[in-house]
Amino acid sequence: MVVRGTEPAEPEPGAALVERVPEDSNDDRIDGAVVQSTVGAPEDQDERDEAREELRDHLASSGLNFEISEDPFDDIDGWMVEVWLADTHQEFRSFYFFGERRFLLAEHSLSDIIPLHNYDGFFDRSEGLIEVRLGADTPGAFSFVRQRLRVLGGQMRFVRPDGCTMKLGPPSEVHSLLSGSHSLSLTIEGVRVDSSNADELIELLSDSLLIELDMKYNFRFELRRLQVRPTAMVSRPRRLTGTEGPFDFPANKYSHEAASLYRAGRHQTTPPLIRYWALYQVLEYYFPRYAREEARRRTALVVRSPMFNHHSEDHLDQVVSSVLDSPGGPQGRESEQLEAVLRSIVSERLLFDFLEESGLAPFISDRNTELSEYPVHQKVPDPIKALAKRIYQIRCRIVHSKSDARRDHGPSLIPGTRHDDLIGLELPLMEFLARRALVAGCESLDVAPSD
Template identity: 30%
Template sequence: MTDVSSDFIEQKKAELGEDEPRRKLETLCQERRIECSWSWHEVVGLSFRVGFPNGRDKRWQHITAREADDILSVEFPAFAYLGDFDAALFTTSQTMEAAIRSDASNYAFIEIPGVRRIEHPQLELPGLDEDVEDEPRSGPKIRPNDAWVLEFSSAPDHPNLKVEIGSASREFTAISDRRGRRVSFRERSPLPNGLGRFPTLRISGVRVTRHDEALDLLNRISGAIFFELDLQYGVAASIIPSRLSQMARRRGRLRQDNVQWLPRNPQNQYPEKPLSLYWYGRSSGIPLLEYLAYYQVLEYFFPSFSHRDTLEKLRNELLDPRFRADDDGNLVRIISLASGTGKGFGSEREQLRSTISGCVTEDLVRDFIGNNDVLREHFSGKQKIKDVAHLNLSDTRSDFLTAVANRVYEIRCRIVHTKEDGGGTAANLLLPFSKEAEELGPDIELVKYLAQKVLIAGASHLRL
């Protein structure tokens, strides 16, 4: 973005003309008190962005003239985005709609009994026109350019609740991430009737007035729907996260410095099993699974590092000139040091502390965090992950590596919902699609860094 005067911006806007779609959309945004702004970029020229409602936040989107025209073509419906999903609540019709996907393919949905092709689609929220032709499941096969819908039968307890899966509505197609530049051309191009080529879940018939209520309802109903689809038809589905939330999560990740030297043949070899866990974390793309994979890399080395720590203590005890083999008190101390549970010595938290201190120094970890603005703010600023140890970079008197080990361990406990060593109360579960999970990026970077260091510490000379 180039720093230019407001007069320059106004001049460029005037050159677009009053009928330019973005200018029309700006007028409507101002009428609805939706924040929007213009900026100038030397490469792309005049740029327009809108801060669409998203609960207590805003979801800022750069809008092209074509995208503005799409929104205006559906009369700019009153809506708010829901959480970090590619989902929205259309407030006038009280309908929630969310982009969904199947783990197999989106074609898996059309194999479910009851799916029908829409011959003359006029999908107006909250549902379909009454005169849409209903074909039996055994009717003509649904083709790629067909619109389709699967309506769920109502339950006695909630007769007004209406749930559908089918081609995205025109309204949602106009505002969804699926119309963004980061998806395939096929998904960006709507069906001939304006409906989306991608499937959505639509929920209506329940009045909601607040964003958090709508998000909670979407989570609960979609969770039940998808679980039962999996049980009955083997179709595993999920709501698609917003690409903007994924971009925000990636901004919390570290970028590698531009290394100038050329790659060389490896001199080391790394243990196969923990290296496999490390690559699983790198490829998972799911924050909680990624974190646990890196933690398991550390866990793999618990026995060697906890033994190493204990052996050092035993060695120091035996080298003490005051040690006497005929003194029961001395022998009790030796037994206490040598006693341990499982494959390593000490509790899991203690073994983690021994492993971390065995592969990094306090200064290394302080520099790793302190030299990156995102990490420094995440760990030293307002805490975004609850019930975990705080890492205070300015406190040089406390044991920093112990604080690091405690934080890594406590997040792991919140993910797997375990109890503290020796009992205690259960940790609050860290849910996969929660705000905290979205904020986990810097913590993932920290545990990944530790996993890298412990793999290096466990490396051996490459043998050919």
């Protein structure tokens, strides 16, 4: 359930349309302040049972929404803890605690901790600070930080005369407890902040710091965003991929160019907008093929007619027009070529089956989305045409910069902003269509065996 307002309400687990989860990464561990219990986890079963009841009392007295439930993967005492915290937009996020981390909860108060809405971090209301996890895509960046931390006593501090402070270093105990990560974190304190501006403030200050670190040291650090995905989404519906049975030697030959674009679109560390653009290019790769098919179809309708007269100028003009007006002809538009590809690789029934099974139907049918003014649902006159318009409009908003954005396509979509969240919801659809295009355009794999 999405909760809005000034006071958090009791959450209903499993009712939300979307969930926000930390993105996967291969960030290096930054040694330092790692969550350590001051008393150690109880070893005796009776002590563990007693600690469980003490934890329940601690969470209840903190006024937190929580649930202690069975954990079939815990072979010691078989339970886990789920805590719901209202984020800076008053939407609830779930935090799960397994194993020994469950008992560490009793040593920390989370009543003043407000998770950030867009990033893997939090605002501490009692301390007046923001802490967020950082990632890096530059080899050696974390090694550099480790060396600097050793020299500087564990933290890199950047302090303004008025007291505004930014710190790079190991995560705090609370951050490690919530995220389970021991990667580098950025902490901001000594500034006027509350839950209403925490996300915007971390963006403002981190942009300045991280860009200058990039310029000076060529190290590209970034705030770790939360991935937004439908709660009903499954990564690969079994019915659509046929995972049953053994995996045989491949029989299909795929275009190397299209396959490379597909892999780029599937790269999880690439910003969602760039992934969307790469997957669009998979479809674009097949434009000429399906445009020619459409041109042949239109031409055949003219020349195969019993009434066709090759001596007639009017009839010959019809042939020329059928070629010029086809999606791949000189007068054909890119959106029409996209539509021709979509019609060749997916039916309306298959499209809506996928949207329902993946949990995307509520999002792609919404006319009010920031992504596109073209909704796709079963009540539109031509769903495939609507889908082509939607995808093409999003493509144009990604490609066109602010200075040359066309009015008919709307404002630009910018990587590293909330637009990544919106695009991320539609990536499974583009992956599905790209796979359909790859399969439809494949040939027989013919490799000569050795003598």
